[in-house]
Amino acid sequence: MFLTVNQLQVRYGQQGQAAVDGVSLGLRPGEIGVLIGPSGCGKTTLLRAVAGLERVSGGSITLGGETVSDASRHVPAEQRRIGMVFQDYALFPHLNVGRNVGFGIAKLPTREREARVAEVLKLVGLEGMQSRFPHELSGGQQQRVALARALAPNPRLLLLDEPFSNLDVDLRERLAHEVRGILKAANATALFVTHDQLEAFAIGDRIGVMHEGHLHQWDDAYALYHRPATRFVAEFIGHGVFAPAQIGMDAGEVTVQTPLGPLRDLEECPLPSAYEAGLCEVLLRADDIVHDDHAPVKAQIVRKAFRGSEFLYTLRLASGETLMTHVPSHHNHALGEWIGIRAEVDHVVTFARGGNASSPPAPAAARH
Structure with a gap:
């Protein structure tokens, strides 16, 4: 496994309430995993723990054979080589597309940086749009710019937190299929959070259903639908x-x-x-x-x-x-x-x- 989450716990507050409790899952290189569940189920907290934005209380997170989180070890987020795509895109409005995409690779020589920007823009279907500004783009195009920016530094793992939630329903499922194609073309390993089942089915190789901090099932879409592991999965899916x-x-x-x-x-x-x-x-x-x-x-x-x-x-x-x-x-x-x-x-x-x-x-x- 490239990403291994083993019996992970994340607790909040003086009472130590578990937002994530005993979660285990794994992703092979190039696989796309999706976490789905109702609001407050712990899926975003789990994603933030993998990113290094939350400290874990128990269990461990291993990335590429390296333990990046456990009860005694916490590798800072900036040292994990993880790319993130947020639901609000977080694009810089004063920078054009080329400079937005190149933001995380600013230390590269100019020619090398420009070549990489052009490469990832072509990958996401925005070839030649370096000079455009975010306000000149549609919501779907802005989301692709955010994806290109996250892919530009060649991250070990890509994390996506409800990236289509600001888009209309018809566009969300279509873009989910397109993003899956982009991630597969880039051979990227990714973990994705959504509350939308159609998005999850469209993009995920493995889908995890969470409820009250617990992972009820980590499986493919067919198994979740036809062979639910718990009553909650049976009720939540379909x-x-x-x-x-x-x-x-x-x-x-x-x-x-x-x-x-x-x-x-x-x-x-x-x-x-x-x-x-x-x-x-x-x-x-x-x-x-x-x-x-x-x-x-x-x-x-x-x-x-x-x-x-x-x-x-x-x-x-x-x-x-x-x-x-x-x-x-x-x-x-x-x-x-x-x-x-x-x-x-x-x-x-x-x-x-x-x-x-x-x-x-x-x-x-x-x-x-």
């Missing part, structure tokens, strides 16, 4: 609900009884013995629920959100349970209308009833 269920056996086959009827022919499912009497809660995501006019189960539309190509419907069954489903936008049903639905679930994720945020799902038994 759209879904927890529905009451009971796991049982029928003719030697594991079935899961849900408010939508039994789920059968499952690739992965816990055995009934995972829970007392098989009683549990099953995670049903919006893409597990299919609108089908001919289905025997009906649900009432209680909320609808237009997403362009689709609606996200919140539904209520006659029994009172709430579900969510994605429906193509030409199926424009009215609030209060009843529609047919059925479940299409490949593998089942279940949790103990009444579990807390850290509760893990029951392990799935592969189908024989």
Whole structure:
């Protein structure tokens, strides 16, 4: 691993409240990691600790084989060779693009510095814009200048703190894809903080979900969505609900009884013995629920959100349970209308009833 965070703790105040508590993660050279979670979860504090802007209370941070932080050692931020990109860009308004990008390499000979500035501006798609000033650029262009400035000194690690939060929603996801391409072209190792899942999915090789100072899961996007490590991850990532269920056996086959009827022919499912009497809660995501006019189960539309190509419907069954489903936008049903639905679930994720945020799902038994 190029970056290793091991059982990291960062505490604040006289009471020693842990903003980051026992976090471990790693990044290989050239990998992009993303930290995501609600406000106050500790993701920015963790980023600042890696940068050297916060002292750690326990655990360690190792960068390129060198321990830069532990309880007794703190390498100053300016000695870590880390580049940072902030959400407000922090560009100097009185300096043109070329001088902004070259700020961190001012000690290089003029010709070498100018060549490096031109090189990183080309990398970020702003070739030949050295003479422009920040106020003459769009928000997306300013963000690229900030990225070029951070890349110019060839940092060992790049840290990005919610760099797209000041941009409009449509631009954020597109720029996240573009920034991923830039970082991959530069072979940069990067750690990125965001609260936006689409950004995280667009840019990250590894994504960490944080809650109340703890890292619940450090994995790729597919695993976070389909194999959440805790109840909190299951709830935080994607759209879904927890529905009451009971796991049982029928003719030697594991079935899961849900408010939508039994789920059968499952690739992965816990055995009934995972829970007392098989009683549990099953995670049903919006893409597990299919609108089908001919289905025997009906649900009432209680909320609808237009997403362009689709609606996200919140539904209520006659029994009172709430579900969510994605429906193509030409199926424009009215609030209060009843529609047919059925479940299409490949593998089942279940949790103990009444579990807390850290509760893990029951392990799935592969189908024989």
